[in-house]
Amino acid sequence: MRTPLVAVLVLCTNEKKFLKGVVDSLLKQTYNNLRIYILDNNSEDGSKEIISNLSPRGRSSFGRKYQTSNLTSIYFKSNLGYAKANNIGLRRAFGDGADLCLVLNCDTVLKKDCVEELVESYLEKKKEEIKVGLIQPVILLANDRKKINGVGNAIHYLGFGYCQDYLKSYKKQSVDKEIYSVSGAAMLMTREYFRQVSGFDEEFFMTGEDQDISWRGLLYGYRHFLSQGAQIYHYYQFGRHKLNKYREEKNRLMMLLKNYSVKSLILLSPMLVVNELALILYSLFEGWFFLKIKTYWAILVNSKTILKNRKIIQAKRVVNDKILFSRFKAVIHFNPINNFIIQNLANPVYWFYYHLVYIFI
Known part of the structure; x- marks a missing residue:
């Protein structure tokens, strides 16, 4: 060879x-x-x-x-x-x-x-x-x-x-x-x-x-x-720049919309809505509220491209979301952002909903 x-x-x-x-x-x-x-x-x-x-x-x-x-x-x-x-x-x-x-x-x-x-x-x-x-x-x-x-x-x-x-x-x-x-x-x-x-x-x-x-x-x-x-x-440095938050949030939502099945998106929608409301509130206190709102506008502007890419991905996929979900994390454990809110408020809710949805996904 x-x-x-x-x-x-x-x-x-x-x-x-x-x-x-x-x-x-x-x-x-x-x-x-x-x-x-x-x-x-x-x-x-x-x-x-x-x-x-x-x-x-x-x-x-x-x-x-x-x-x-x-x-x-x-x-x-x-x-x-x-x-x-x-x-x-x-x-x-x-x-x-x-x-x-x-x-x-x-x-x-x-x-x-x-x-x-x-x-x-x-x-x-x-x-x-x-x-x-x-x-x-x-x-x-x-x-x-x-x-x-x-x-x-x-x-x-x-x-x-x-x-x-x-x-x-x-x-x-x-x-x-x-x-x-x-x-x-x-x-x-x-x-x-x-x-x-x-x-x-x-x-x-x-x-x-x-x-x-x-x-x-x-x-x-x-x-x-x-x-x-x-x-x-x-030479890694964890980025806290506000523009990074905009890109992180926009791209995260694009990923979800492209890669999950319709069934999964429906099952996840209550948690997604709660999560977005929490992030909007968090962004207001952290000073990137308008960038967070801008992510929704970016999704809307790019909706045709997102749907086009989604159609291709869903047509080619051979693995169902039940298998993938078992590989995803239920909670967040990352040192630079570990704080009281994530560990004691967000993570318990994330964990509960993950295990609830896993039954039906």
Whole structure:
């Protein structure tokens, strides 16, 4: 069996300070059949100049010589967001003959055998005739490499997503683990998967695309995995910017409307209404009330596209919501947002309704 050609897509948006680390770590990979694509989302911090210096046999601004004939740079004239920019990169890489693509954040550093371990995990699952979807490495915090950033993301049944085991001490495991949502910081994808799920939903722009593309894969019968031997280090910061809340909420609602069956949406509707009213009240106190209201307008404006995508997804799905619901979380446990309201008010209600609906879904 030939060695799969792996393309690594590194998407950068004004992340000049991280370029050296990620490119260095890619050039030191033990896996040889590798191509690197740097996608620049119209950066204005000097990133373009650094990327352009990574020419074949040239001396980069990092101060060392690189053999970079396997490095391709793609510049966008505007910020296309995570979803659209990566879709363009994926189409280009698969069109160039890649068998697998590793979608990677710029603010990461890879352990030297990361790609090799990811490919090994993929090939092992294929030998077992598993319908492999997405594979992610163990993601540790770059500033504290003994702490977990993410070992797969959790999907709450109302569409919330968060990093599992965030800030817990990492203990290496020997056996790959099945997960239900991967992290957008690093995910390995096959050509077949990209084609079947139609890539990232470009209506998302950014935030939640990883959860959405994972969820659609589950609907189509794919299985996602955590490669225990592969590691990356992520300069992660939990975002509290108000604009992030708008994107999180808009994209969460879009996911629910696209991916759940009509029956599930009807059964969940009382809890969804209660949850939205609670979020409106919460946004009023937190100062992003108008952004929350804006999410409903965005859903209305994009309703035709959402319904079109929903029709495609529901026609192609082979897994029912009863199975998926059993994989979703009933409550939210994520350190940065754990507070009295979530733990003592919201979670008990979430838990009760989850188990009530599970009987009928």
